[in-house]
Structures are given as C-alpha cells and as structure tokens.
Amino acid sequence: MADQPRILITDDEKSIRNILRDILEFEKYAVEEAENGEDAIAIVESKEIDLMILDIKMKGMDGIEVLEKVKEIKPELPVIMISGHGTIKIAVDATKKGAFDFLEKPPDLNRLLITVRNALKSRELMQENRQIRKKLHGAKEIMGASPAIQQIKKTIVTIAPSNSRVLITGENGTGKELVARSIHNQSKRSSKKFVDVNCAAIPSELLESELFGHEKGAFTGATDRRIGKFEQADGGTLFLDEIGDMSLDAQAKVLRALQENQITRVGGNETIKVDVRVISATNKNLQSEIEEGAFREDLFHRLSVIPIHLPPLRDRKEDIPVLANWFLSGLANEEIVFSGKSFSEDALNAMKENRWSGNIRELQNVVERLALLSAGDEITADDVDKLVTGKVGSKKVLSTLIEDIESFQQYKEEAERIFLIKKLEKYDWNVSATADAIDIQRSHIYNKMKKYDIER
Secondary structure, eight states: OOOOOOEEEEEEEEEHHHHHHHHHHHHHHHEESSSSSSHHHHHHSSSSSEEEEESSSSSSOOHHHHHHHHHHHTTTOOOOEEESSOOHHHHHHHHTTOOOEEEEEEEEOHHHHHHHHHHHHHHHHHHHHHHHHHHHHOOOOOOOHHHHHHHHHHHHHHHHHHHOOOOEETTTTTTHHHHHHHHHHTTTTTOOOEEETTTTOOOHHHHHHHOOOOOOOSTTTTSSSHHHHEEEETTTTEEEEEEGOHHHHHHHHHHHHHHHEEOOOOHHOOOOOOOEEEEEESSOOOOHHHHHHEEEEEEEEOOOOOOOOOOOOOOOHHHHEEEHHHHHHHHHHHHHSSOOEOOHHHHHHHHSOOOTTTTHHHHHHHHHHHHHHHHHSEEEHHHHHSSSSTBBBBBHHHHHHHHHOHHHHHHHHHHHHHHHHHHHHHHHHHHHHHHHTOOOHHHHHHHHHHTTOOOO
C-alpha cells in the first residue's frame, strides 16, 4: 500500500462527498471522487485505489451493483457502504457481496475513521498473507525466452480472470504445477486458497475421502469429521495433479461435483455447495486413455475447456541458459553457494546438448550439484562432463570407467550406480515412481542405494 492511502468516495450527493473529503484529507488520506457508479468503476480500473466508500442509493447503477463489479475487478479492494436508508437487510446483503462494513448517513466521525483504518489494515494483511502463501508454496516466476513459453504466459494472462477450467499437459518436471499456481495468483480468486491434490499419490480407496471429506464413523478409522479438498478450496482453486491416474469410480464422482457444483461427504447425506475453479494436469495422453477405457470422455471435456501444453525442455533449448542462471542465482540468494559463481558459455552450450528426460526438475537438481561441487568460481564444460554423470558427457564417463577399471564386476557396479542415480533424479527421488519406471521392486532400489551409498 502507498505511503498515503488513496480513498475513492462514490456518492451522487456533492455535499456528502465534500464532508467526507474534508474529514479524510484532514487525516492525511489522498481522496478521489466519483458521482456515479460508472465513473467509480473507471477509476478503480485505471488508478491504484486502497479503499472505496460507496453510497448504496444512487442514480443509474446502485451501490450493490457497483460493489459486485468492483469485486470482480479487484477482489482485495475493501469497500465501506454508506446509506441514509439503512436496514439490517441491506447491510447483510452488502456484507454477503463482499462489503467490508456498512455505515449510516450521516456517518459518526469516530466510527468512520475507525472503520477506514480497519479496512486499510485488512487490505494490508490480505496482501501480506498472499505474499506469505506464495513463499510457502515456493511460487516462482515462469522463466523462459522461447516462443512456446512466451505464448503460455500470454495465455495465462488472458484466461486467469475467468473461471474456466484448465487442463495442463506435459511430461514430468515441465512445470505444470507452476503454471497452475500462476493462473491462480493472477485470478480473482488469488486471495483465497490454492489447494493441490496429487491423484497418483493417494490410494484409490482413499481418494474419495480426500476430495470430498467424510463424516465421523463413515468407515473404520474415521474417528472425526474431515473436510475434503473441494470444501477447503471453496472460493479458490483446486489443482488436480496427475488426473490421468484417478480411478474410474473417483472420476464419476468428480464429474458429478463439477456438473452440480456441490458435493456430499463420504458417509453423509448433506449436500454442500462449493464454488471452486478446477485446474487439472497430467503427463498422460488422455485421448489414448479414453480409447482404452481408462478415462471418461465426458470428464475430459469438462476439464479441458482451456488446454495448455508444456513442451519438454529438449524442444526449447534456448530456455536452458535462462533457467540454469535463474536456479544458480536462487542458490546464491539463499547463501547456499558463493554469489559470484557463474556458468561459462561453453558450460551452458554443453548443457544444451543433453536430452533432459527429467525436464526442468532435473535441470534444477543438476545446477545445484554443479554449483556445490565445481571447484572454481566459473562452472565450465569440463565440470558439466565430469559431474553430470549419466547425462551430458555420459559417453565420456563410461569411456573413463572402461579405461580406469579392470574388474568387470567393479565396472558393472559403477555403471549400475550411475544408472540408478540418473533414474532417481529423473523422478525427483521418488523411489516408487523410479521402481515402476525401471521395473524392479522398491525394496531392491533401497538395497542398491544402501549398497552404493546413494543419498539425495
């Protein structure tokens, strides 16, 4: 908020505007005026306003209509309603539609100033909470100079203010959750919760309870009522990650919730209205899943009103230097590495040659390793070849092993160690996902990690 808060007075009575202006300017507030709703909305759209004082009864648009429009444009802007014909019903209606408070004309001086201070403080706290939520969730800017990323950024700006559902597709590690959070943060729901659910990480028999909640005694172990993710996200955004891994039974229940905008907790009878924007993501080809009978076509059409596809990093290599430098600067800001550390041009070119099967997530891990283990202040192409084992320079690494190791058993174990590290990094050190991908049991991976002293 600015050093001098700016307050917009909207009232069709000039005498009231003059009285309020005198009071507020005496208290060192900056004041804007509008004599009707249309002018007020134009000012809110074009200027930085910290608080609005709005009359309910006006010619043209009345105050309630203006309030609704303002809340669409700037949800966090506090609005104090005033009226010379105040009733409890009007006050309740205004509050339900987002008004901060309701005052009768002529407003009591002390009550007015207290309400103004409280409203401004409330806005300041909302902005602080929003920043804290971003930090807690690790929200970052979408980085990249490629045409594909620039187009995705433009799409986000266009669709964020709407309530349309979005389906984000792309390989693991391409940044699907980051795109979902960016849509939420630029939407009218940004002051509300962003709730994420990883559909692949929750057993199918528990997913319904996770999404819709349950009543006490609904099943064995349900000792208390639980509020599900749909209710938690009410007014905000629900992010359904890895939606392609959801069971058909759960898909049917999600479809019904989206059709009716209401849910029923497991074991309950009460129908609960929910106002949720759903953003979903998957690394699967849902069209193929539909053809195989593994995904409902009607749910697909409900979810993919706006599709966004994130291309793999290997298809936008011009973004690799941008991302690598971004991750390196982040390590320096957190004082993990020396702030003067940098990449040589040859190192960045060498990194461009990799396929990056783990995409941005893999690149981030590699940058951290290079930053911590490279000897000099400048990370070189030799560092990339030496430290990024099994990725860039893999042929050189294996060739070195052949030259340095005489024992076949020792060579086999070292190659196995390199292979395992590569796959664990690709799947962000998720042992279950890695085990599925390379078709061995989880217990075998844990044994190998212990044997080869592999740690994240």
